[in-house]
Amino acid sequence: MARTAFLTDATVCIGCKACEVACKEWNEVPDDGMVWSGFSYDNTKSLGASTWRHVLFLEQPSVAGPQIADTKDPFRWIFLSDVCKHCANAGCLEACPTGSIVRTEVGSVFVQPDVCNGCGYCVVSCPFGVIDKRPDDGRAFKCTFCYDRQKAGLIPACAKACPTQSIQFGDLDELRLRGRNRVQELQERGYKDARIYNPEETSVGGIHASFVILGEPEAYNLPPAPEVPTVYLKSAWTSALVSAAILVAIVCAAFAF
């Protein structure tokens, strides 16, 4: 099967949260509380074990840019539907000690709920803070990329429910090209800070759910240079082995004299 992808475009998102609702209903994701955050219209705050699509509401002052290009709007309101990035080198997948987290034939990262034992190591290994442990259930959950729907030839629930084609689903390479074209088009129209968010140059090696955004990724809580934590293994293990050798020498010395 071909590798599939999401391309989520902040510039056409209207903040309707249809994706959040569709995801919850299709995947039967439990309620995650009704709390007023005070952060614009965002009362979900972040992705988590029970939030697999999350619409961000950015309220930016005029310095960030106008709402309509080449106008003097004093205020910019941006929406973006965040989702699991389905990394090419996925921290959660590498960290999983049970083999519960696997790479599917469509290139997505999938948690097998019948295998996960809730050790929690994936939670600290995701450089995007996506996957989390559901306290009442004990296991870790995240976006499945609607693996069940894809297997049946359907597109993911969020993409299907999106009324503005802000969430596009399709072939990985095709969407990459479409994203680049979209950014070029936006820049020509005056949105000079339009860009693709897809950290291909870091150890993550690119993501299967990329984004078209305006401005810096930090404003969307997207890490500017995420690293897959396995890059830290070599130096950490080297330190462990060298320290262990020194410890053996010290203990030998303590008993030799």
Place this chain on the structure above:
Amino acid sequence: MKSPSKPKATEERLDEIREAALKAGPAQGPQTGESYYGLPVLKAPVWTWEVPLYFFLGGISGVSACIGFIAQLFRSDPAFVRVCFWIALIGASICPILLIADLGRPKRFLNMLRVFKLRSAMSMGAWILVAFSNCAFLAVLCFELILRGLANPFLISLLWLLEGSAAITGLLLASYTGVLIGATAVPVWSQNRELLPAHFLTSGLGGSAAILELAGFLIPATQVLGFVASGIETLIEIFLEVRKRPVDVPLHHGRSGKALRIAGLLEGPAALLVRAFLGASHTGRYAAAVCFLLGSLLSRYAWIWAGRASADDPHALFNLQRKA
């Protein structure tokens, strides 16, 4: 209380209000910094109290096996070697219980052994713990059989093999926990990934020597090991205090910073000074041992708390990644 009477709003007053509002401009959203409302980017560790305690006990029991094996190599008192391996075994029996209790689905703990994954420190840790507890159990079994007069060449060479394996896996058990948290997305852990295994091993060494002292082995070797461990911990404490990086804020401030400083003082200078000035007496050595153990235990909790604080701070993460 009656408020002082104000003139009723006039048309001029309403104009004034409008001018003031225009001057103030639109309401500024809370998004003034570079992050999304200051919300965390990363997810904080979900591990409960069992995990730091496991780090502590794993360190002690792992290094105990190593001390026991080396003591036997240098023909020390067999009673000492025996206690070393009993400590290893007791620790190795408690550790799996703690780890299983922390799992979201404890009944599925055997799923840890479905795969052998070099790239996952958690998978390696599970295998190390299994190997260590089996070696420690069989080593103690052999030891007890030999003590009860079953000494034959086969059993003796088997004992050496088992003790050696327990010593090697024990060292891995005491150090891999540093790798485990070092190889994560949490900035304060990953940026201290080289320090953590050394720190945890030293902590295990001092803790193991302390337990052996408390068990009555006030021999020169445990004194030396106690000195070395608290000496290295003092150096680590000085290093952490001198080196000021933005990513290390949780190591200096807040609950985790306070706990880590107290732990560092107990493991390092306090244990060192007590041992140096009162180490000639039994009470002094017991006091130094208790001091080190408390510091060692507290430091594992402090590192986990520091990880939570670090994961909750989006700006530390952005600074680190923008610098790189």
